[in-house]
Amino acid sequence: MKELIKGNKVSLIIVLLFSIVFNFLGLFFHHINTTNDLISFTYGYVDLWHVNNVFSIIRWLLPQLILLVYLGNYIEVRLLKNATLIFTRTNKKMKILLQFILQLLFIICCFYLLQFMIVLIIGAILGLELVLNIETMFIIMRLILYSFLIILTVNSSSILFKSIYGVYLVLIIQLAMLYISNLILNWNSYFLVYIPTTNALVSLNDNGLGINNDSSIVYLLILIFIVIIISINIFNKKEVLY
Amino acid sequence: MRNIKVNNVSKVINGTTILKDINIIFEEGKIYGIYGHNGSGKTMLFRTLSGLIKPTSGTITIFNEELHKDIDFPRSIGVLIENPNFCPNYTGKEVLKTLASIKRIIDDEEIIRSLERVGLNPNDSRTVKKYSLGMRQRLGIAQAIMEKPDIIILDEPTSALDEDGIKLVYKILLEEKERGAIVIISSHNKSDIETLCDCKIKIQAGKITDMIGG
Numbered sequence: 001m002k003e004l005i006k007g008n009k010v011s012l013i014i015v016l017l018f019s020i021v022f023n024f025l026g027l028f029f030h031h032i033n034t035t036n037d038l039i040s041f042t043y044g045y046v047d048l049w050h051v052n053n054v055f056s057i058i059r060w061l062l063p064q065l066i067l068l069v070y071l072g073n074y075i076e077v078r079l080l081k082n083a084t085l086i087f088t089r090t091n092k093k094m095k096i097l098l099q100f101i102l103q104l105l106f107i108i109c110c111f112y113l114l115q116f117m118i119v120l121i122i123g124a125i126l127g128l129e130l131v132l133n134i135e136t137m138f139i140i141m142r143l144i145l146y147s148f149l150i151i152l153t154v155n156s157s158s159i160l161f162k163s164i165y166g167v168y169l170v171l172i173i174q175l176a177m178l179y180i181s182n183l184i185l186n187w188n189s190y191f192l193v194y195i196p197t198t199n200a201l202v203s204l205n206d207n208g209l210g211i212n213n214d215s216s217i218v219y220l221l222i223l224i225f226i227v228i229i230i231s232i233n234i235f236n237k238k239e240v241l242y
Numbered sequence: 243m244r245n246i247k248v249n250n251v252s253k254v255i256n257g258t259t260i261l262k263d264i265n266i267i268f269e270e271g272k273i274y275g276i277y278g279h280n281g282s283g284k285t286m287l288f289r290t291l292s293g294l295i296k297p298t299s300g301t302i303t304i305f306n307e308e309l310h311k312d313i314d315f316p317r318s319i320g321v322l323i324e325n326p327n328f329c330p331n332y333t334g335k336e337v338l339k340t341l342a343s344i345k346r347i348i349d350d351e352e353i354i355r356s357l358e359r360v361g362l363n364p365n366d367s368r369t370v371k372k373y374s375l376g377m378r379q380r381l382g383i384a385q386a387i388m389e390k391p392d393i394i395i396l397d398e399p400t401s402a403l404d405e406d407g408i409k410l411v412y413k414i415l416l417e418e419k420e421r422g423a424i425v426i427i428s429s430h431n432k433s434d435i436e437t438l439c440d441c442k443i444k445i446q447a448g449k450i451t452d453m454i455g456g
Contacts, residue, residue: 081326081327082329084324084326085385091315239296240295
């Protein structure tokens with residue numbers, strides 16, 4: 001037990017902080033009167049009358065989780081752990097890092113394009129009317145860019161610490177953003193556009209919340225650009241200790 | 243004579259002194275053996291010489307160019323430090339080809355020759371993840387020598403190797419020395435140091451405590 005705690009100190013701290021923050025949010029913003037209510041709030045419950053909402057968010061999250069498992073440690077394993085072999089041959093750190101980032105974008109594009117092809121094939125088998133327009137393009141672009149932002153954040157964080165902590169980070173941030181979106185929805189929906197998670201949620205863009213396709217994509221591109229600039233800066237300063 | 247001058251080099255990480263006032267000159271055509279306990283600073287010295295980390299104080303001059311001032315890393319160096327994490331789904335030849343594509347100074351024939359020199363079959367279709375520890379070590383040595391670098395730094399080059407493998411590594415290092423390279427190795431195996439090295443350097447708690455030859 002002692003060894004388990006010692007080896008996973010950071011994970012434990014993250015989980016504890018996460019629980020504390022969410023429990024407090026629950027106490028402040030929801031009508032929670034008993035500890036039973038708090039437990040079910042903390043660990044989640046499924047309202048079977050609205051189970052479609054759960055499936056909807058799972059369908060949105062699942063491709064991200066698959067990509068996180070598959071690509072979460074892409075830069076850590078291929079670049080950072082081979083840094084000695086690479087950076088005794090070139091000092092073009094920025095160029096090499098950008099190459100890896102582009103590879104990530106390419107793999108994510110292939111992943112989603114393959115999925116969309118399968119969706120179209122299933123649609124054709126079911127005899128659905130084929131509608132491909134600019135709206136479809138925006139949906140695809142938004143999904144690809146948002147997944148890229150998530151994967152990029154995890155991979156960039158692996159320059160500083162283990163990639164698994166980056167996975168924790170993006171999952172917690174995403175959950176927190178959804179939660180915050182829910183809280184401010186009743187207050188002022190205008191701000192929803194500035195919350196990346198809400199901004200990238202496909203169906204929300206049809207709900208008349210003021211999130212339009214152009215600004216959504218520009219916003220995601222700006223966030224991606226910022227993450228890339230921060231990564232390059234950290235990477236250039238980092239010593240190769242692997 | 244071309245050389246590497248290490249002048250009063252110290253390295254402190256998070257308040258811990260890893261290297262302390264290292265002074266040494268490495269000359270071409272010689273093999274230097276560095277020995278010491280685990281955590282004595284051997285690997286950190288290798289990383290510092292390779293330009294991978296910056297000394298907290300002191301200077302390293304490689305062939306009259308100061309590291310981190312005139313150059314970011316040595317212009318011609320082959321390094322094997324600890325266990326490299328080669329792309330697991332590549333064959334040995336593909337790994338070397340990928341690494342060679344960074345500098346683009348050698349062709350396929352030289353890659354094949356490097357694999358043969360370390361006793362690996364260039365036509366082996368197995369991927370690196372199916373390699374034994376010894377085969378990975380041989381591949382690590384192959385990548386360090388394939389571009390015929392002026393400086394060769396090998397951390398524990400004979401670890402995980404069988405008797406034939408060790409003899410092969412000795413032969414390769416002596417050939418590289420004959421070619422005029424500066425060869426620096428570390429080893430826990432005393433016979434590696436005694437058989438091969440022109441200069442034996444003992445490092446303890448980040449300090450050079452003994453130097454014989456050189």
